Amino acid sequence: MGPMNEMVYIVDDDPSVGEALSNLLRANGKEMRIFTSGQEFLEFERQDACACLVLDLRMPGMNGLEVQKLVASETTPVIFITGRGDIPSTVTAMKGGAIDFLAKPVDEVALLACVERALNLDRVYRKEAFERSQLLARYQSLTPREQQVLPLLVKGLLNKQAAGELGITEYTVQIHRGHIMRKMEADSFATLVKLAGKLNLETTGPP
Structure with a gap:
């Protein structure tokens, strides 16, 4: 089991990809939740906990870049995966704050390293945000x-x-x-x- 209150969200319209990624992450001690569309993920009431998002770039309806834009204010680290990547999309994703862009079939070692880096980033952000809120409370x-x-x-x-x-x-x-x-x-x-x-x-x- 992974650290308590840490979650990896997987959003991919291909159920077989979601299942393969979840099996890999579970085998490496990570908690995860799978969604087959960006809308399904956005409508899910997520817990306020350390997390990262593994997001498919191209999906029917709302694509990965649109989802990234909508969750940008939450600062959840995003890892993009795609079978049909292109340079403009990669640039847009990175400018939007994505921490990496992996091609399908996803290299397992690379994905695990990205997930760990993303969770570490979120831990640091949450610690800094908490410390700043405490400091602001003292100032106020x-x-x-x-x-x-x-x-x-x-x-x-x-x-x-x-x-x-x-x-x-x-x-x-x-x-x-x-x-x-x-x-x-x-x-x-x-x-x-x-x-x-x-x-x-x-x-x-x-x-």
């Missing part, structure tokens, strides 16, 4: 004034200079600074600067 816990003070501090302004910018006392800036460090869970000023950098506060202001 700051008061409006603390949100004004933070970018001034990480730009390197002294407490006195930040106070002058905001028309408040230096002591008040010191108080805000302490609250900011605590709420942002920064154990040092260097850490605070790094966190602010992830929020792009130095150049863009509040996210």
Whole structure:
């Protein structure tokens, strides 16, 4: 069995291809679900879990490129497979974010490597997205004034200079600074600067 809550979705209008791929993936410890059309896949209520999509390029009705376009906002890594590939389609697929383009009959070793790479990419993305959401939650816990003070501090302004910018006392800036460090869970000023950098506060202001 593969890691819990990881899924490989297979979309191919040829049931024999779907079955062969699912047997290969199952034999290598992967959980998967097969769909015979892009519409069927899009209508399926997918779980919020690490996943990748093995997608046939040419299918009746909605083709693979159309499906890719519709799932682009979900950031699910896509691996295209096709028996009749062409350069323009490959370019379009890659520009759309596909991680690879495999010709049928699919090389088993190549497919397994692509699937593992795709799942790794999704794991990394999900970890980064979670960490960013946690960071944003901490930033949003700051008061409006603390949100004004933070970018001034990480730009390197002294407490006195930040106070002058905001028309408040230096002591008040010191108080805000302490609250900011605590709420942002920064154990040092260097850490605070790094966190602010992830929020792009130095150049863009509040996210």
